[in-house]
Amino acid sequence: MCLGIPGQITAITNAETLMANVNVSGVVREVNIACIVDDEHAPEQCVGDWVLVHVGFAMSRIDEDEAQRTLQILQELGEVEEELNAMRASA
Amino acid sequence: MKFVDEFRDTEKARTLQSAIHRLAQQIEPRLQRPLQIMEFCGGHTHTIFRYGIEQMLPDCIEMVHGPGCPVCVLPMGRVDDCVALAERPEVIFTTCGDAMRVPGSKKSLLQAKAEGADVRMVYSPLDALNIARRNPQREVIFFGLGFETTMPSTALTVLQAEREGISNFSLFCNHLVTPPTIKAVLDDPDMKLDGFLAPGHVAMVIGERAFDFIAQDYGKALVITGFEPLDILNALWMLLQQLAEGRHQVENQYTRVVNADGNQQALAAIHRVFAVRPLFELRGLGTIDEIGVCMTDDYAAFDAERKFGVPNVTTVDPEACQCGQVVKGLIKPWDCGIFGTQCNPENPMGALMVSSEGACAAYFNHGYGGRP
Numbered sequence: 001m002c003l004g005i006p007g008q009i010t011a012i013t014n015a016e017t018l019m020a021n022v023n024v025s026g027v028v029r030e031v032n033i034a035c036i037v038d039d040e041h042a043p044e045q046c047v048g049d050w051v052l053v054h055v056g057f058a059m060s061r062i063d064e065d066e067a068q069r070t071l072q073i074l075q076e077l078g079e080v081e082e083e084l085n086a087m088r089a090s091a
Numbered sequence: 092m093k094f095v096d097e098f099r100d101t102e103k104a105r106t107l108q109s110a111i112h113r114l115a116q117q118i119e120p121r122l123q124r125p126l127q128i129m130e131f132c133g134g135h136t137h138t139i140f141r142y143g144i145e146q147m148l149p150d151c152i153e154m155v156h157g158p159g160c161p162v163c164v165l166p167m168g169r170v171d172d173c174v175a176l177a178e179r180p181e182v183i184f185t186t187c188g189d190a191m192r193v194p195g196s197k198k199s200l201l202q203a204k205a206e207g208a209d210v211r212m213v214y215s216p217l218d219a220l221n222i223a224r225r226n227p228q229r230e231v232i233f234f235g236l237g238f239e240t241t242m243p244s245t246a247l248t249v250l251q252a253e254r255e256g257i258s259n260f261s262l263f264c265n266h267l268v269t270p271p272t273i274k275a276v277l278d279d280p281d282m283k284l285d286g287f288l289a290p291g292h293v294a295m296v297i298g299e300r301a302f303d304f305i306a307q308d309y310g311k312a313l314v315i316t317g318f319e320p321l322d323i324l325n326a327l328w329m330l331l332q333q334l335a336e337g338r339h340q341v342e343n344q345y346t347r348v349v350n351a352d353g354n355q356q357a358l359a360a361i362h363r364v365f366a367v368r369p370l371f372e373l374r375g376l377g378t379i380d381e382i383g384v385c386m387t388d389d390y391a392a393f394d395a396e397r398k399f400g401v402p403n404v405t406t407v408d409p410e411a412c413q414c415g416q417v418v419k420g421l422i423k424p425w426d427c428g429i430f431g432t433q434c435n436p437e438n439p440m441g442a443l444m445v446s447s448e449g450a451c452a453a454y455f456n457h458g459y460g461g462r463p
Binding site for chain 1: 344
């Protein structure tokens with residue numbers, strides 16, 4: 001019910017009704033982009049953006065830097081865990 | 092797939108598992124009982140079972156599967172109302188797939204369809220609006236269901252119908268609000284929860300701050316999280332850090348999608364179309380103040396309930412059902428006397444067996460026919 005799927009906006013199909021084509025894993029579908037258009041993001045500027053698609057609406061932009069930051073934390077945690085395991089093995 | 096595969100990485104999952112076990116060893120000596128952590132959202136329940144996350148966790152962590160599956164908590168009387176609307180000859184009743192099989196007191200929408208009612212499954216409320224455009228002589232009703240995640244899409248669809256002057260489209264509104272639902276769980280005197288995994292896509296709409304009361308007023312730890320297995324494990328690791336350090340804060344693991352204040356465009360649409368409903372019933376939790384929304388007077392013309400009237404009959408769940416105790420974490424599904432016997436996914440008696448996102452159906456479908 002609450003799941004969403006990432007897709008990339010490929011074209012604005014109707015700037016007035018805020019409709020755009022989104023490519024989700026090769027499947028292109030028209031979705032509504034009202035939730036991601038604001039003063040700083042005019043419809044045309046949304047092309048190329050990665051968004052979370054839910055029941056025919058782009059609900060949120062997906063922040064690539066934040067995604068990388070989360071993965072980076074996990075990467076560093078992995079290095080710490082490896083170190084700890086090595087210590088434990090030699091103790 | 093971008094932003095999906097990276098969050099299903101096996102090696103990082105093992106790292107998190109090992110970090111979680113290490114923190115649990117620190118906490119365990121202080122515990123009188125296992126830690127109870129509730130994932131509120133049915134989508135999280137789905138991820139936890141699909142990826143076997145419970146099996147990765149130490150014994151001192153018990154996951155409690157909360158009431159955040161809107162299909163499960165929908166009272167049977169509301170399904171009866173849907174069937175009554177769908178059986179009107181002028182009506183095309185449209186719904187997302189999950190709701191088709193939910194039993195009413197007499198029949199489900201699927202059974203009503205088999206008997207001749209014009210019930211159509213759609214992917215989006217915008218598809219329902221399209222059906223209304225193409226069938227001006229018919230009345231098209233969309234079944235609006237779900238917590239804040241789905242509210243913007245139905246609100247924006249109603250606003251679009253208004254803009255285009257499509258008068259044969261209306262909404263049967265059964266939307267629910269998350270904070271008062273969590274509050275109802277927290278206010279139970281027998282509640283023993285230690286922390287929450289909060290629903291990422293609800294938070295995407297309403298923002299991190301909407302959950303502050305859980306930390307501030309109830310002193311519970313909470314981490315907002317996404318729906319991939321690494322999201323859940325990462326959030327559990329963050330939650331255990333809070334518990335190990337004696338903190339109770341609202342933290343956000345799902346920063347790639349969720350911000351502090353939510354989505355302003357979505358909230359503006361919600362506030363134009365919806366108003367707080369004084370009382371609404373949730374299966375398993377009972378009738379609760381301000382837990383649902385109805386349509387504002389400005390949009391009465393798009394409100395199927397006011398346009399057509401519904402029978403609004405209250406139905407009572409079978410006495411043997413213990414769904415309420417399961418969603419509050421007071422008992423496990425297999426402790427219920429009818430779990431897996433009279434109540435099963437083919438013939439659900441209780442709310443939590445209705446949809447695959449319900450706790451009892453998840454236990455049953457993943458092989459927990461009884462106590463392991």
